[in-house]
Amino acid sequence: xxxxxxxxxxxxxxxxxxxxxxxxxxxxxxxxxxxxxxxxxxxxxxxxxxxxxxxxxxxxxxxxxxxxxxxxxxxxxxxxxxxxxx
Numbered sequence: 001x002x003x004x005x006x007x008x009x010x011x012x013x014x015x016x017x018x019x020x021x022x023x024x025x026x027x028x029x030x031x032x033x034x035x036x037x038x039x040x041x042x043x044x045x046x047x048x049x050x051x052x053x054x055x056x057x058x059x060x061x062x063x064x065x066x067x068x069x070x071x072x073x074x075x076x077x078x079x080x081x082x083x084x085x086x
Contacts, residue, residue: 025085027064027072034074034082042082047074 001009026035029051034042047062054062060076073086 027074027085029064034085036082036085044076044080044082047082 025037026033028034029047032050034047034050036042044062051064054074055065056063060078062074062076064072064074066072074082075084075086077083
């Protein structure tokens with residue numbers, strides 16, 4: 001592997017590490033991206049509109065499962081705004 005190739009691989013690796021925290025609190029629902037900390041706040045109505053009915057509702061915690069392969073857990077605060085995605 002040449003020096004230039006090693007530099008490119010290292011750059012891509014570092015970029016991935018830097019972007020991972022920014023993408024941690026977002027999830028794709030069809031063609032929509034749902035994320036926490038949006039300017040107007042994403043609420044339960046908006047999530048339902050974009051993602052549909054969750055697989056499981058447990059109070060302020062909604063769980064979306066996709067073909068038993070991936071799982072998204074959305075946690076809402078007391079006012080109904082999305083506060084965390086796991």
